[in-house]
Amino acid sequence: MxxxxxxxxxxxxxxxxxxxxxxxxxxxxxxxxxxxxxxxxxxxxxxxxxxxxxxxxxxxxxxxxxxxxxxxxxxxxxxxxxxxxxxxxxxxxxxxxxxxxxxxxxxxxxxxxxxxxxxxxxxxxxxxxxxxxxxxxxxxxxxxxxxxxxxxxxxxxxxxxxxxLMPVGSCQLAPPFLKPDVSTASHKPKEAYVSVIHSSEDYVCGAITLAQSIIKSNTTRDLILLVDDFISKKSLENLKSAGWKIKHIQRIHSPYAQKGTYNEWNYSKLRIWQLVEYDKLIFIDSDFIILRNTDGFFAYPQLSASGNSRHVFNSGFMLIEPSTCTFEMLMKQRYRVVSYNGGDQGFLNEMFMWWHRLPTKLNFLKDFIAILDGKRDIPDDAYALHYLGLKPWMCYKDYDCNWDVLENQRFGSDSAHGIWWRIYDEMPAELRSHCELSPQMEANVRMYREMARNGSYPDGHWKIKITDSRSHFSHYLTNTYFPYE
Structure with a gap:
């Protein structure tokens, strides 16, 4: 030259x-x-x-x-x-x-x-x-x-x-060019799965079960969990026992979320871009379980995710590349860019307009809005199951309590519910202790169940006898008539 x-x-x-x-x-x-x-x-x-x-x-x-x-x-x-x-x-x-x-x-x-x-x-x-x-x-x-x-x-x-090499948009699936040649690479990529829990212990059980499901898939990657000061010492010990490496963070307020709503602090998810010791991360929300090994999908570039609705991606499962300057840019833009849903998903879709479509089986949304009846089974080839609506650990084991809430019936699936509880049953007893049904959780479940009974909902789940040992009333209910039952 x-x-x-x-x-x-x-x-x-x-x-x-x-x-x-x-x-x-x-x-x-x-x-x-x-x-x-x-x-x-x-x-x-x-x-x-x-x-x-x-x-x-x-x-x-x-x-x-x-x-x-x-x-x-x-x-x-x-x-x-x-x-x-x-x-x-x-x-x-x-x-x-x-x-x-x-x-x-x-x-x-x-x-x-x-x-x-x-x-x-x-x-x-x-x-x-x-x-x-x-x-x-x-x-x-x-x-x-x-x-x-x-x-x-x-x-x-x-x-x-x-x-x-990626398609020009999400009009095509990201191509299956997995497992790039790293035999001559001077740097072996460091990769991990990451999740975040903050503000309360409501999702500790979900995070424990997620970790156990990832480990069961025979992953070779690290598991990183970001937590804030609202998570107790006992919970941290059991989260570590479940397989997570714990990193402490300060939570981040969602500027356009309403006070007291579920997404008020979920901009905390932006902290994943600070994990610069890793080349790539697959972020997974803690209301997921992994059904098949997903390690191969680390081959894809940022930002890869499955579709949600309209032309946007679902931020519950996504491939990102940590970067200090990207994190700083996101933090600067969070007050200027309005999230369509007040939370991280709306914001990230504004910031990463050009994204790569992963198969829906990587983020199978437990949402059956187009299926009014039927068994609502989960496809055999699904990689990961995303539990929308009321979470399994916040319900009885006996059936999916989303059926008892009219606006949540689209999320009802006894098949998906059973899959989650099978992973729970295989966990050590000390890990299962974080999935106990609190009195407040059960009060909510019983209120919905009474409403379903009073409304004679045709699915009939409210007729099912409760045998879940986690219930504070289970022994009483299996032997005595109770108006809620």
């Missing part, structure tokens, strides 16, 4: 000296306009990130809108790429500018990983524009300099190459 000649590719910008040779000192510079067809204005963000796709089809048979790219063979010897990046309106606005912004970012990323001059690792990119590049494609860790509307990056090309 001629060290005295630099070749600069210009993307989505105009410059009167394009095609001319310019000299800066003893450095000759060729500036080349990178030609590509602008994406059709008929393409909407929802076309790239649809609410639903048919996952029964092979991943590469699912159609995504075409995002035109340059003829890369013409631009394989670039030293620097300069791109003018348009701003978009954000996920809620979903303007054409958002689609165009994504196209420009993907054009630049593909140019960089295909440059023959990348062998020395000295490929740079300059972004021009008030919004800068997409965080999801160009990591803040690779930012060298930023001032006003100018951003200079030296990308990690191996990470960037993984990005350009």
């Amino acid at each position: 001629d060290n005295k000649r630099m070749k600069i590719g210009l993307v989505h910008t105009t410059n009167p000296s394009i095609g001319e040779k310019t000299t800066y000192g003893d450095q000759e510079v060729d500036m080349v306009d990178v030609h590509f067809e602008k994406i059709s204005e008929n393409i909407k963000w929802s076309d790239l990130f649809p609410q639903w796709i048919d996952e029964s089809l092979p991943w590469d048979s699912l159609d995504c809108p075409e995002i035109p790219m340059p003829s890369f063979e013409e631009y394989r010897d670039l030293d620097l790429v300069v791109a003018n990046v348009p701003c978009g309106g954000g996920k809620h606005s979903k303007t054409f500018e958002d689609v165009l912004r994504l196209q420009v970012n993907l054009v630049v990323a593909n140019l960089l990983v295909r440059s023959v001059r990348k062998k020395n690792g000295q490929v740079f990119v300059v972004f021009i524009g008030s919004c800068g590049p997409l965080l999801e494609i160009f990591r803040c860790d690779d930012l060298l300099w930023h001032e006003e509307n100018y951003w200079i990056y030296k990308p990690d090309l191996k990470r960037l190459q993984q990005k350009v």
Whole structure:
């Protein structure tokens, strides 16, 4: 390579000296306009990130809108790429500018990983524009300099190459290119599963059961649990016995959540980006259980998750890459960016607009809104089960008490309920002690059960005799008539 000649590719910008040779000192510079067809204005963000796709089809048979790219063979010897990046309106606005912004970012990323001059690792990119590049494609860790509307990056090309192998949106499943070759890698990736519990001990039982289910899947990864000061010493000891490595955090308030609601402090989940001793993490909410080994999915890049509804992902199971600057950016933006649901999921969907769709079987939502009757069985190939609605440990073992709450009947599944309790039954007795039914929990369950009885709910679960030994009334109820029963 001629060290005295630099070749600069210009993307989505105009410059009167394009095609001319310019000299800066003893450095000759060729500036080349990178030609590509602008994406059709008929393409909407929802076309790239649809609410639903048919996952029964092979991943590469699912159609995504075409995002035109340059003829890369013409631009394989670039030293620097300069791109003018348009701003978009954000996920809620979903303007054409958002689609165009994504196209420009993907054009630049593909140019960089295909440059023959990348062998020395000295490929740079300059972004021009008030919004800068997409965080999801160009990591803040690779930012060298930023001032006003100018951003200079030296990308990690191996990470960037993984990005350009992904589909252009969640209109396709992330491709199954698992288990990358690490035999010649100088750094063996360090990876872990992580969960968070905070503000109360309501989810200690869930976290214990989750850990036991992950271990049962024969994982080879670490298990990390972030906890705040609301978790007692006894609970911490048993969480450690269950398999978690404990890390203490200060919880983070959710700026747009209502006081006293379930998501008031769930921005605490952002702390997972501070675990920079790990290269990748799979975050799992503590109302999950793992049914099959999911270690292979660490191969995917940030942010990979299963769909939730509309064009958004569910943040209960997601692959992320820890980063101090990403955490700091999220903390700064949490007051500026409004979460659609007041919690972390709405916020993260705004911050990571470009995400990669994992199969729903990795985050099988216990939600049967489209199935009014039937057994509501869990698919045999499900990897992980996400317990929406009333949690199993907050109910009787005898049946799923979501059936006793009209607005929760969509979450009712005795099959899923039974799967959770089978894992519970296999746990050591000292771990099961954290899943006792508190008097307040049972008071709630009994109130719902009475309402179901009074309403003569047709599913008839309220007729089932309670035999759960965790009940404070179980012995009395199995031998004596009680109006709740």
